[in-house]
Amino acid sequence: MPFGLLTEILFCLTSASAFSVKQFMKDGQTQILNEPIPGESPLELCDSLQPQILTLDSLKMDPVPPERGENLTIIASGTLSAPVEEGAYVDVDVDYGLIKLIHATYDLCEELPNVDMKCPIKKGHYELNKKVEIPSQVPPGQYKVVARAYTKDDELITCLTGEVVFPPYGWSMLESLKNSVSLLMY
């Protein structure tokens, strides 16, 4: 399931990173300002005017951009200024092109084993090194993700946002398809 994968990536990030999103009201419109995260990844901090429990020192992904059918390595380091305990949750929004694909809330502690961590997490410095395989069946297109993690007391742990575009299936695949079709016709 491609969307399971996307959320797993998000959990990797939310569990090991600190984000900030800037939000302010202007003429009745909420604006979100993002800040870059040190390291190379398609993600940014969001809600950056708001205090956050996680400070993400660095976030690296390889390859950038992520590729279908390849392993994606995620290396993150960050510091938690408060513990994360049972009851923590994460709100995830994923847009696929113009379509709202996912709008859901997940139990953060239930997802942490995906990244070899478990609740409670004490405050302190953490490093994460995780490899996830991106299935080659992920549909091509543009995916936009916003994930906000909160403690059980609704304090913002981190806000992460990012965009990944998986290109249309490559020429090599079309060529091999054409070749098999012409083989069938002879």
Ligand SMILES: *[C@@H]1O[C@H](CO)[C@@H](O)[C@H](O)[C@H]1NC(C)=O
């Ligand atoms: C991804 O990593 C797994 C486990 O290390 C390995 O078995 C698999 O062959 C790798 N996939 C690719 C496409 O490199």
